[in-house]
Amino acid sequence: MGEQRQRYNEEFKRQTVRFVQEQTKSLSDLSEELNIPKSTLSQWMTQYRQFEKEPVVNHPEKIKLLEQSLKDAELENRRKERELEDMKEELAILKKALHIFSKAKN
Structure with missing residues (x-):
């Protein structure tokens, strides 16, 4: 049997991107931590990223x-x-x- 794909709603994606933007960890670390594939997180970042919400550090x-x-x-x-x-x-x-x-x- 094939593996069932996880589906996420829009609000979850937006909140996850907001969470990722507020962190100082790498995308790979957050991907492991959230148990979401890095490629999926990258796609969400491209789609839902809001630059004004990112930390100013660095x-x-x-x-x-x-x-x-x-x-x-x-x-x-x-x-x-x-x-x-x-x-x-x-x-x-x-x-x-x-x-x-x-x-x-x-």
Whole structure:
């Protein structure tokens, strides 16, 4: 008789890939540990891999990319804060103008 093939659902595959990405062990070691063929894990990694979930360790290019995105986010945050302060100032001016012009004339 032939050996029965193991079938895995989509969610299991995605969780396994996420688990593999979070580990520092080799794919061969994880394959043995999880009792899943290395070729199957490789296929899943190709299909379901999400690079933002990988650890930063030993990836200097990823560190640089994350640092740059942080700097960009900080610049955008400062720009929005300045814009918000300008809007608050404009609103205060408009409130004063409304108060002045809405007074009844004697």
